[in-house]
Amino acid sequence: MLTYFILIPIIIAVFLYMLACGKKGRAIAIIFQTGFVGAVYYVFTLTRQEEILTNIGGYDSILGIYLREDTMAAAFVLLTAIFFLIASIYSFREKDGRLFWFLIFIWQGASVGIFLTRDLFNAFVLIEVVTVVVAILIMFNRKNRSIYDGMFYLMLNVLVIKFYLLGLGYLYRMTGTMDIVIATEALVGMERSELVLPYALMMTAIALKCALLPMFSWLPKAHGSPAAPSAVSAILSGLHIKCTIYLFLRMQEMFSTLISAYEFFLVIGVLTGIVGFVLAMAQSDIKLILAYHTISQVGLIFAGLSMGSYYSHIGGMYHIVNHALFKGALFLSAGSIIKAYGTRDVYQIRGLLRRYPGLGIATLMAILGITGAPLFNGSISKYFMATDASAQMNVILIFMSLGTIISFVKYGSMLFGKSDAEPEAGVKVPAEQQIAVFALGFMCFFTGVFGVQSVQFLFNTSVTIDRLGYLEKAGIFFASAIAGFFIYKYYIKTSKLLKRLRSFEMGFRSACVCIGVFFAALLLTVGLVQYYY
Amino acid sequence: MNTGILNTDLIELICILVFFLGFYGLIATTNVIKSIVFLWVMEMAVIMFFLSIGYNIGIVAPIGTDLVPGQVADPLPQALMITTIVIGLAVTAVNITMLITLVRKHKSANWDILRKKSSES
């Protein structure tokens, strides 16, 4: 049954491409996406009782490939379906629609496939499909430097997938299987020292695809590319990164009986978060600000997932969903803003709330979500992360959210004021784009107000929020918001160092060196911890 | 049996060596075409590693009826590696098209020059 969630989008993609129906095609696309959300929701409700397994081909034992949908996978698949529906509504009038819908649908099918598959080699094949699709979408309009960006993205990802494949080879040699569940059982009796190498190889690949610290140089190029349609940037930031975070979770789970490099990923996550928002402060291009922010948020998610307590894990998981919602809203609205104002410079865009109230309110809600304002979804996930954390960790989290606030004060200054670059009255934002952006923005608010219920609904676990603790967090938020405003006004605006950071860029060879360094660091950490204990 | 294990071990070492030679080439060269060649070299090393799993002297291809498991090569990596090779071809084709378009535009295939000229335009 699960097979068709992957195959049907792909079949429809090829079908639409063959028939080359432009205007009819997008109607079919929207209808299909709505139906897809319904079908996914139906399966989602089924998984509340027990996980669903599909044995492709029905061969005995472990000879074939298994697909499974458990609680976690179901949440991700539901997120994918909703996200693609909204992105499709947003890009209803996309130019060159034939190719666009073809690639979007294949991307959707392959993403769902990554969430559902239990076979690691199958995951590799799907990742390659997605990589090629994304590389084409990045340079969709073939402007300026987009071809270079696309090539950079493609070559780096193709390089790192070789590491993954080599690690998979070692894993297969030792366990004799490529199935995650069966490999977990087979790994139980193994020596820890034997697994260090495959673990490091596979995790290096996954870490690059999640844009962790030394290896994030491809992400701003890919996500902030001016040539890509805005819906593509939104899906890249909101969903595509999550595919690999999901694989990271599965892989950690698989190796967890023997290896747990939680400390390593905690440190890397925190560092990534800090570097991400520092670089975001330096940018002036609105899409690049958001792209660097994705790095920062991924760092936060990794920190939450690696802290090791129940609540921080829930917080990390919930932040994945939240990040998809508000980053989607921000990227989509950024696309509309760029079209309306005709510029990408954050200092030239002013008066958004007055000109375009719909876009402005959605942007405002998303900003409140990402900075962790009370009643919005970011606050819930950040609260869960901080619940069981140590005192130092709490300070670090507050520092990270302060950094987020500072850079979003800059972003939020678009909402008010007046400037020369304001558009003529004639430039209108299409209704469907406003609907899509507003839907995502509203969801940020909704999942914040009903935070506990949303967590229960998505992850099927029970959580509670302590009112007093939440109020304390709200106080901290307001304090840091005021602090952030003044820091931005008196330091960031005039800083020379940040201006220099703006032109920070890594070449391909330095990126390769970074991969090597990360691999060595991970190998040494995991290996030395083994001798230490 | 003992020599069999030694055999796989040596081939594995060679594969790792070539894998890192390819990686070294990626870091040391500035030419994009050569980078693509080295990606291919790395892929070949990985494929060789997969195929050498369980290699023993006198092993035969897994083709025929009434095979004895101890005497034939492992069929699963072979099937997977065909998939990998085809994907490699597709990715290389895409990559080279991008590169030719870039070279046509900027008249160079050097990573640094391409970066500089791309950010100018």
Added chain:
Amino acid sequence: MIYAILVLWIFLAAIIIPERRGIRIIIYFAIFSLVTALSFFLLGSPDVAMAEAAISTFSTIFFVICFEKHFRLKADGEGDPEKKEVSKAAAAKKYVLPLLLIVPLFALFIFFRPGPEVSTYLKDLYITRFAQDVGGVNAVTSIYLAYRVYDTLFEALVLVIAIVAVSHMSAFKEMTVPDGEHSDIERDGLAVFTIRIIAPILLLFGVYLVMNGHISPGGGFQGGVAVAAFFICRYMIYNIYDMPVKKIIRLEEVLFMTAVAIAVFGVFLGAGTFVPLEYLRLYQESYLILMNILIGLKVACACIVLFYRFVAIERR
């Protein structure tokens, strides 16, 4: 014997690194691929060796065109304004500094290498079961087309995407070359004559590989490339550019959809369980042959389009 060849393999991989001349890189790379294919064969995997030999031929064509374009443009234009005379110290720095990373990395890798034990659990299962489960004689094709046909579908999909990508990203939007803009190749009478003799044999060989994929080495993919090579020969003999590319792309997509449908009805639905026992063998064999033919045709279409794009359009 395999060790002697593997030593040559390492040597070829190493010799590409400092080489600057494009033509030599291509020659070394071609020999490297051939040696790789030979060692695959010695490792007991003729199917992969065939695929590798076929693919390396194609990628060599790509590289030739890429290098040719590069050098011609470099000579035409002003060249690189930044180009300086590279001093020996700078060159040494360029090649020695990466060693500081690579050598420790290699040492670490060797240090943490897991032990040589091989788990043969799945292999034994496959070897003992594939004949009755799938009905093929070639275990590799059986896995490729039945147990893991799900992977194979995505592999076919990547080729479909690649062709779309190649025509989208190219500087030239048109699918066919307008008249009078051909870049003719230097043709030699003897070569054309010999290719005329070879081409039918090639086609026959390709069809043989496709049709016999389930009982002997080969299969849809390898045979498909050989069939595509026949069309390349046609181009070399007549020097014509009249390939109906659009129709071939359309045909490829139809074939892909058909392959998905056949896989769904043949394997995913578990149709084998409903077939009466006396017809099971027939059903299984016809499934394998049909799938091989579909994939072979699809790959042939893809390779023809790729070759045509690169040689006729990108090369201009």
Added chain:
Amino acid sequence: MASILEIAGSVLIAAGAILMVLGTFGLLKFKRFYPRILISSKIDTVGMLTLLLGLVVRHGFSFFSAKIVLIIVILLILNPLVAHILSRSAYMSGE
């Protein structure tokens, strides 16, 4: 009876190998292009063909030998062609 065939085959294989070694020696000795192409086509044609013929003789009349005969035929067609194209392009590029 079979042993005679085997001995004859082995002798042929050895002769082929010796021819190849001599050819390689010649390849190293000559420095100019045209002598080299002369020598290398010797290796390809004579050495290889003798070796393959030796294999055919050793195995007698079987499916395996038939495949080798096919290889011999293809070699006979293609090797001179390769030598021809190489020397032609060398001549045209002014070697």
